[in-house]
Amino acid sequence: MNFNNMVDTKWKLILFIITTFVLIVVIAIFGLLIYINHYKNPDDQKLADAGILEKTIKVGDVTFNYAEGPDNGPPLLLLHAQTLDWYTYSKVLPELSTKFHLFAVDYPGHGKTKVPADYKFSANEIGADLANFIENVIQEPAFVTGNSSGGLLTTWLAANKPELVRAIVLEDPPLFSSEYPEIKRTVADKLFTSSYNAVNEGDSNYLNYWMKNSKEFFDKYTGPFSQQIVEFVVTSYKDANPGQPVSIPFLPASVQEMIRGMDYYNPNFGASFHVGTWNEGFDHAEALQKIKCPTLLIHANFDITENGILDGAMSQEQADRAVSLVKDIQYVRVDAAHVTNLEVPDQFVQIVEDFFLDN
Incomplete structure (x- = not known):
């Protein structure tokens, strides 16, 4: 050759x-x-087997979307974290449904819940609508647990509608840290800034807007160079499953739930934190001092960056301050990320059952 x-x-x-x-x-x-x-999420079948059904009902000007379980005990209202929806509790609902009558609600700005175009996203507005939900749908005082912004709304309910609340679990709420201008010194304000920009730019598809502007997030949670891959996969899934919640199996559970929630999320909710209107008329310290019912505060992991920015819901100082202001309160530190019901579901179930069933 x-x-x-x-x-x-x-x-x-x-x-x-x-x-x-x-x-x-x-x-x-x-x-x-x-x-x-x-792909079909196996949690769908577990929820169905437990008798947990998704429902809608109009209460006042709000059409609430929520999941309800069978009447197996006292009512328990669950309020998810910001950007998520009721489905984030899917890991814990089947077990909790054996001892409680569950109501996991998409509060305004999230999930499939519908509100008027001029709806004001604030603690006072949303809290009053959730109180109406308890009065008209649950129809008796309930146990309430809320994660993140859901924890702030749980605080609002216990402080302002004590006759509707038996006891509360505050799951890593951003007490004090989400008040303006303190919010500017948190990692969370990156999301709120993005929400504010999306509103001002008139972008009607917030999930796409967020994915295109969240390279740092994807590098941290799904790996380098993953942003465009995730965008491509999510777009393909939505095209193949129009009108269905986004479900991407190979992503970390917390990222899966965030993408699902972001597809419904109203960025006006986050924008109101960025400019400080969400907490208008809702002083966290005053609200905590008004709480008389038994309270449990779950505090998840946090970090303070070298620039003094809070990466988490509360610093230890803020958590200690919250505990000092509530008369009947227990505190538990959990070694988990912010959405503890998703990160450590078995531990979350045990904490909630032990606390509520003793009260």
């Missing part, structure tokens, strides 16, 4: 290897998309 033939054979082999590799990658991506686009 002469030299020219050897070179020609070598390049043919390289071309064959490259072509084969590209073909394998294309087939793998195509197969992955088929799997993802037809």
Whole structure:
């Protein structure tokens, strides 16, 4: 074989290897998309087996979307974290439903709950509407647990509608840290700034807007260079499943739930934190001092960056201050990220059951 033939054979082999590799990658991506686009979350069946049904009801000007379990005990209202929806509790609802009559609600600005176009996203407005939900749907005083912004709304209910609340669990609420201008010294304000910008720019698809502007988030939670991959997969899933909640199986559970929630999220909710209107008329210290019912504060992990920015819901100083202001309160420190019901579901269930069933 002469030299020219050897070179020609070598390049043919390289071309064959490259072509084969590209073909394998294309087939793998195509197969992955088929799997993802037809994926059914196994938690759906667990919820159905537990008799937990998704429902809607109009109360005043708000059409609430919520999940209700069978009447197996005292009523328990669950209020999710900001940007999420009721489904974030799917890991804990089946077990809790054996001892409580569950109501997991999409509060205004989230999930499939509908509000008027001029709705004011504030603690006072949303808290009053949730009180109406308890009065008209649950129809008796309830135990209430809320995560993050849901914890702030739980605080509002206990302080302002004590006749509707038996006892409360505050799951890592941003007490004091989310008040203006303190909110500016938290990592959370990145999301609120994004929400504010989306509103001002008139972007009608917040999930897409958030994904395109969250490279730092995806680098941290799903790995380097993952942002565009996640965008592509989410877009493909939505195209294949129009009108259905987004469910991407290979992502971390917390990211899965955030993407699902972001697809429904109204950025006006986050924007109101950014400019300080969400807490107007709702002073956290005053509200905590008004709480008379038994209270449990769950405090998750947090960090203070080298620039003095709070990465978490509350610093230890803020958590200690909250405890000092409530007369009947217990405190538990949990080694988990912010959404403890998703991060450590078994521990969350045990904490909630032990506390509420003793009160």
